[in-house]
Amino acid sequence: MGIVLGPNRYGKAETRLVRVHRDGDTHGLVDFNVSIALSGDLTATHLTGDNSGVLPTDTMKNTVYAFAKEHGAGEPEVFALLLARHFVATQPQVHAARVSIESFGWDRLGPHSFRRRGDHVRTTVVTVTSESAQVVSGVSGLVLLNSADSEFHGFVEDGYTTLKPTTDRILATAVDARWRHAGDDTDWAASHEGALDALVTAFAGTYSYSLQQTLYAMGARVLEERPEIAEVRLALPNKHHYLADLSPFGLENPGEVFIAGDRPYGLIEGSVIRDDAPAATAEWWL
CATH class of the missing domain: 3.10.270.10 (Urate Oxidase;)
Structure with a gap:
């Protein structure tokens, strides 16, 4: 050997x-x-x-x-x-x-x-x-939350499934995003601010049926608005919020009081790529 x-x-x-x-x-x-x-x-x-x-x-x-x-x-x-x-x-x-x-x-x-x-x-x-330069910009720890316009249902259920389908939930995440530039010469400040604004705008404006759908909408919005960017990769932890049971106190809770979960949490990862983008010259991920 x-x-x-x-x-x-x-x-x-x-x-x-x-x-x-x-x-x-x-x-x-x-x-x-x-x-x-x-x-x-x-x-x-x-x-x-x-x-x-x-x-x-x-x-x-x-x-x-x-x-x-x-x-x-x-x-x-x-x-x-x-x-x-x-x-x-x-x-x-x-x-x-x-x-x-x-x-x-x-x-x-x-x-x-x-x-x-x-x-x-x-x-x-x-x-x-000596042959190339690759620039990847990004953001980490960007906490976003939608208190409405988020559903999750129609998922696979087996003998271990206890999660109930919902048509009204809090959707929250702490965005880790990286975007690969097509070149190595651009207005870096404007590019970063534009990409960040696109991520936030897409999150806030997407009616979500899954965090995967929201991930794609965020990445696609960056590529639509920033032609200098070739690819976007995102990791979105699902910051779960659980409806608090107030019935022992004789109180109703119509989606107003929640327990903010810590761990475990769902983690959604994926990339959105421009179909004519130049190939990456070095390995990169989050």
Whole structure:
């Protein structure tokens, strides 16, 4: 039986970066969590401990901070592309660089005062090789809820089924969405805001018979409104709400008081793809 080294990568995870842009009296604020992973000709270090081809992960961390000073840090897609291209161009043993960024939003309170925005996190994953660059943008933790216009019935029932069909339920989820761009040069801010608005608008405006139907409507709306996006992938946990039984207290409960469930929960995942979209150049998922 032969034993060989399989696919591998290494890097620096979760480098926290805050960049203050001091443009006169009004400051700008960027808050990133940057993770870097490199892959390539790294067999020797795994098999013999020869580190001659290993760029230290501490160097990767330092590069993040140096690039933030030298190039600024604005749109996460731009910053991720700069970093990934740097590692591929300067390290001949590196065949691919993957840079992931979580971008935390801050709302302005004054010229140099801010309040952390806590409703969702903007995400970016860039993969660069010597031949290609792939940009995936997204959002995580976007909590949405419809208190009406949601049904669930007509499903398979067997001997273990206890769920009752319903024509009126709360539909709630915490959206994790990723969208792959057709190219690597666009107005990243406008693209992100447009995709986010399309997701929210589709969720709110879809009369839902299943969370799967809502997932497709959300992904399709993004592709309809954002031509620069080739594919959308979503993971939608079903945040269950159970009608509270108030009968022991002599009270009726016509769909007004609910118990918010924690776990277990349903998890709906899927992708919506433009039929003429260029193929992905690197593996990606949520």
